[in-house]
Amino acid sequence: MNTENYSQTASFIWSVADLLRGHFKQSQYGRVILPFTLLRRLECVLAPNKQKVLEAAQQHQNKPDTTREVLLLKASGHQFFNASPLSLATLSDTQTAEDLISYVQSFSQSAREIFEHFNFEEFVLKLAEADLLYQVTQQFGTKIDLSTDSISNYGMGLIFEELIRKFAESSNETAGEHFTPRDCVHAATSLLMTGQEEVLSPNSIITIYDPTAGTGGFLSEAEEYVQSISDQVTVRLFGQELNPESYAICMADMMIKGQQVENIKLGNTLSSDQLGHERFKYMLSNPPFGVDWKGSQRVVNDEHNNKGFDGRFGPGLPRVSDGSLLFLLHLVSKMRDPREGGSRIGIVLNGSPLFTGSAGSGESEIRRYLLQNDLVEAIVALPTDMFFNTGISTYIWILSNDKKPERKGKLQLIDGSEAFAKMRKSLGSKRKYLTEENINELVRLYGTMEETQNSKVFPNEAFGYRRITIERPLRLNFQASEARIARLDDEKTLQKLNTEVLDQLKLAIQHIDADTLFTNRDDFIKALNAQLKASGIKFTAAQLKAVLNALSERDSDADICTDKKGNVEADTSLRDYENVPLTENIDDYFTREVKPHVPDAWIDESKRDEQDGEVGLVGFEIPFNRHFYVFEPPRPLEEIDADLKLCTDKIKQMIEELSA
Structure with a gap:
């Protein structure tokens, strides 16, 4: 089934919401449609072995709950089961609510928890009160086939994402906070896994983690990628998600895949890391763009101040209006020791983490830590209009603490802003997508580390500078x-x-x-x-x-003012700052760039960097666009004059016609 078929299936499922019109608010549609879709998917997945489970339930009904659950799981062939003879299609039309609640309660514990996160029973009773419950169950039970033969796990992920997008649009929520478009996921995963064939050898065990798991798109894509290289690799998926509905969908996806659902946690990653002692081989994330971290501020500040580099946020804290770099630091803290094979990170960020914050700021100190510790391999610019809720520029960062020799001490920038195809129909703000060819080209540029018009490699020091304070005398x-x-x-x-x-x-x-x-x-x-x-x-x-x-x-002609000790006083209104590249000598730069213009200026040597004690605050920024800027000369003056004359003549003609 292609993407269009998935979209059609999602649209048909969403059409059930027409039954709810007038009885539920638009913002509540998704809270009905999503759990019913999950229920139908689980039902279809379990269908082939349903009779075996019912027979096992009858046979072992008198055994302890723990023993009985293990035996029923074995009979189902999955990480979950349902021991009820009912199905959505066979629910009674006279006691639908009681039957449906009983049916859901017959799932294994982990599956029951999924519906608890949707407050499913509450909405079941509301549907019953509106006399809609039987109609909804019949729509899902008899007209929608969500079996694995019809729809793959990948396809089911697309359907859920389409439903969430529609749900977000109807309730004015932000769909992009729940999931990342699959083409972006595929691009980030492909870049992260490039050159990892040796690691993904048969019978190896690898771990993959997403601290902003959403509906599990990154985790699913990464697992599929690994299995496409070698189906004999054991993949263990871990994640944490803040939104209960997204978490529930992610849990269901993990159950169907046979993953351990206890490795997926519910909660705020920044304020409550529920996988605190875990370290992972691969990590992928798309934290929300430009979202503040006020709700986690107290916990994050305490960890930064009290634990320092023994915690997650030792290098520094960004401004409270954007927490993207906090998630990046969180991922870095989860890296395995290079002596144990190290770790790799792929994270999607907006442009702000590249350059926001001057020398000494939290953002600059974080970039300084990442680059001076040689953790960033590459940054890839994506096209604009790639996400459902924003058209801003976005970038994929690839990090590693076990770089290959040719990458050590270097950072590769890849401009993929023009690598896209236009969508036939926009989805929110998403108007462009990455084709397989686009992704393959980005991966090729990254893999070969080739220097081209769209790929450039720099030493890490090229992004560092010293911010020196230039003073001039008070006159x-x-x-x-x-x-x-x-x-x-x-x-x-x-x-x-x-x-x-x-x-x-x-x-x-x-x-x-x-x-x-x-x-x-x-x-x-x-x-x-x-x-x-x-x-x-x-x-x-x-x-x-x-x-x-x-x-x-x-008065520039007045005498210089001095203090009681005879020291020249600085004029604060003339104070200026210069960013001197780390690769240059400060005195040489000052003599060449400043002295010829302001001969009486001097460097304030009392302003020194806390870490190295040298003059000037060290800062790091990555001016991505500057490195790919192509100068376009202005048009010749003669051509501009000709256009102006043409416009003037037209205006004169219009005036003459009006006055005639």
């Missing part, structure tokens, strides 16, 4: 003019004086020649102090500073 002139004396009223420090004292101050200053422009601060202070002393006025240092501030103006 002020002073004058006791009427306009400047009037500024005294605006000085907050002087506003605390009573009116009489302030008037005495103004009068004393007026004795200084108003026409004299002092270009040396010390000379003016002497003249000012003389008048204050003659008037018997005494001021604090802060008040004197306020007077000087009101009577001064910046």
Whole structure:
């Protein structure tokens, strides 16, 4: 069955929602349709061995529950069973609710939990009250075939994702928070697994983890990829998901695949890592784009401050408005020791983690940690309009703590922004998709590490810089003019004086020649102090500073101001910053790039990096687009002039026609 058939099946299933119109809110449609779809899928999967399970249930009915469950699981041939003789098609039309609840309660424990996450019984009773339950069960039980012969696990994943998208649209929710488009999943998985044939040898056991598992798309795709290389590899899937409905679908998918459902956890990964002591060979994730982490802020801050690098967030914390890099750090903390084979990570992020945050910020410190520890292998730019809920630019990061020799100390950037095909019909914001050929080309560029127009390789240091502070001397002139004396009223420090004292101050200053422009601060202070002393006025240092501030103006021709020790004072209004590449000497850069333009400038050597103690804060950013920018020269002036003349002539003609 192709993708179109899956979409048609999803559309038919969703059409059952027409029965709910007028009785349920649109936002509730999915909470009815999704669990019924799951129930029908489980029913169809169990159908071939249903009679064996019923016979085993009769035979072992008096045995302890634990023993009985093991025997029924064996009879079903799956990780779950249902011991009821009922089915959706055979439910009574007179006591449908009782029969359906009994039917669901006859599943094995792990399967029952799935329906608990949907609050299934509550909606069953609501359907019964609306006299709709029997109609809905008949629609699913007699008209929808979800057997594995008709629909593969991959296809079922597509159907669930299409249903969730429709559910999200009807309730104004964000579908993209629940799953990642399968073409993106396939691309990320293919890149992650490239060159792993030796690891995926027969009889080996590998682990795959997704901390934002959604409906399990990444886990399913990764398992299929591994099995396509060698069906003798044992794959163990792990994940955690925040949304209960998505978690339930993921659990069902894992059960059908024969995976251990206890390895899939429900909860917030950032604030409650339920697989804390586990380490994994492969990790894949698409954390939500630009979503804040306020709800986890206290726990994350505590872990960062108290555990440091013994916890997950030692390198730093990003701004609270975007938690993408926290998920990346979480994955890095799950890497196995390189001596045990190391780990590989594939994560889909938006553009923000590449460059947001200046030197010393949490984001920059995280990039610094990743690059200085040589963890990032490649970053691949995807086309825009690839996701259901946003059209922004996205990137696949591939990380490894066991790089091959040719990749050590290097980072490969691949521009795949033009590698796409247009969809015949948009799905939300998704207007483009990656074809198999597109994905194969990205994988080829990555695998060969080829330098082309769309693939470039850089040393890690190329993305680092030192942010140095450039100071320039403070130069002020002073004058006791009427306009400047009037500024005294605006000085907050002087506003605390009573009116009489302030008037005495103004009068004393007026004795200084108003026409004299002092270009040396010390000379003016002497003249000012003389008048204050003659008037018997005494001021604090802060008040004197306020007077000087009101009577001064910046003057590039004035003498340089110095402090009591003779040190040159810096003019904070002229302070500037320069980002010096780590590959360059700071003094050489300063002499070449700064001195010719501002000869009196100097580097503030008190601003030093906390980690290495050297002058300047170390920062890291990855200006992806800059490396692939292609300059397009402007059109010739003659051509522009000709276009302007043509427009002008048309306007003249229109005016003449109006005035005729």
